[in-house]
């Protein structure tokens with residue numbers, strides 16, 4: 692029989708109040724509290740906290756606190772990823788982010804979702820869909836990336852966008868719901 696964590700990572704309905712999952716979220720929140728209360732000049736402490744919180748992060752990660760996530764262990768980050776102030780990553784399902792991808796302030800990445808049927812929702816069971824963001828993507832401030840979305844390499848997501856569907860590579864997209872505005876080429 693699958694554990695609740697195995698069901699969660701497989702995208703199946705699971706119980707978020709499961710003891711193991713609650714313990715793992717608590718551990719992440721304790722690390723986040725230390726990170727978010729650290730001073731800008733405590734670089735060694737911040738590096739150590741991020742290594743504990745995000746064991747699958749590439750070199751050169753830069754997170755500007757405050758930062759929030761559910762588990763941290765479900766985030767897979769390439770090299771030189773940047774999160775500006777106040778980003779939220781609900782990494783209930785895996786969140787995979789490519790090299791050199793940049794996030795403006797207040798970006799929110801949600802893999803977590805709930806059943807549309809109110810009776811199933813009332814049971815407390817929930818589920819999640821993975822999110823994948825390619826290399827060299829720039830996500831503007833306050834964008835929301837919805838569950839299950841993939842964003843192709845080098846694309847730019849306008850500030851305040853709500854990304855509800857997959858975005859191809861090499862496009863500028865914006866709006867709510869987010870739509871392709873134009874392809875990106877050789878421009879600066």
Ligand SMILES: CC(=O)SCCNC(=O)CCNC(=O)[C@H](O)C(C)(C)COP(=O)(O)OP(=O)(O)OC[C@H]1O[C@@H](n2cnc3c(N)ncnc32)[C@H](O)[C@@H]1OP(=O)(O)O
Nearest residue numbers: 775793794795796830831832847848849850851865866872
């Ligand atoms: C990593 C960090 O920390 S980043 C720091 C925080 N900074 C940001 O988040 C800035 C994000 N920047 C943006 O969102 C900008 O809109 C950009 C850079 C992506 C695009 O800017 P421009 O190239 O000037 O856009 P452009 O003029 O080509 O816009 C084309 C159309 O898209 C619209 N548009 C541009 N951005 C947006 C947006 N965020 N939401 C909705 N529509 C938009 C424009 O109004 C324009 O519409 P129109 O053709 O009807 O007039």
